[in-house]
Amino acid sequence: MTGQPGDVPPDEYVEAEIQSMLAEDPSVAEQGITVVRRERGLVLYGEVESQHRREEILRRVTERFPHTPVTSDIGVIRTQAPTQVEELP
């Protein structure tokens, strides 16, 4: 988790601003990230297509809100070939 002791938990407007930033900032452009307010800060959930994008999201959020504790639980989506087929008779 980012942030320092004494930081103020984020309010609803911070949550909304982060959600908009993730979608509209050209360096992020992610609409599939969920921002959840918890008692001690924000948690970011979701999945992206690369490690670089995961790191960039956390960097942009902490840069914009340096005093908001943020936990990133964003994964990188797997790209293995399927092992099963769905039969649709």
Place this chain on the structure above:
Amino acid sequence: MVIRIAAVGDVHLDEDVVGRFRPALEELPDCADVLLLAGDLTRHGTEAEARCVAREFGDLGVPVITVLGNHDHQCDQVPQVVKVLQDAGITVLEGTGTVVECAGGRLGVAGVKGFGGGFAGRCASDFGEPEMKAFVRTTRESADALAAALLSLECDALVALTHYAPVPDTLAGEPPEIYPFLGCYQLGQAIDSAPTALALHGHAHHGTERGTTPGGVRVRNVAHPVIKQAYSIFHLGDQVD
């Protein structure tokens, strides 16, 4: 006889993703007759990102058919994006259809990006401000184009390919408040107006894989974050016997 369909959407390619899908895609000629892409091929819809898509999804040894998604419109370079994809041999559908000759029969694919609007009883209306009327008319025009494309195809098995969702079933997991931005019932109505065997869409990253239209057509959300693999494979069977 069976027609084998591979499908994925929302791959959001840029330089940082090129090569990630390729090893799985190289297996396609052994396990699928066609690859369908359900839009959002790029992050911002630039020509440069489209070239990344062409590198990753070109020359696969199976026909590749796609619709565009909302991300592919972001930079207003749709004609350039479409040209790059077409030059790579990828068929781009928008209110159009195509027929692929497969070993198991003729597969017809009709595609449209689609649009939001919401679902029966909880949707936007063509009423009020010009902006709202333009929104709903976009929804209806898109669905009408899909219906016309579906009905125009002569084939043994018919598939509808969209980016936006035609039913709410496959949105389960998304906040209900944003359903009107994820799809519309008019796409489902278009799918039910034709003898459609399968409908594939993307867009809803937190959604669910399986659903059906009110008319009983099977719907699959193949957004990459939902299927969590390079692509899904469907075997369409009885319709072509």
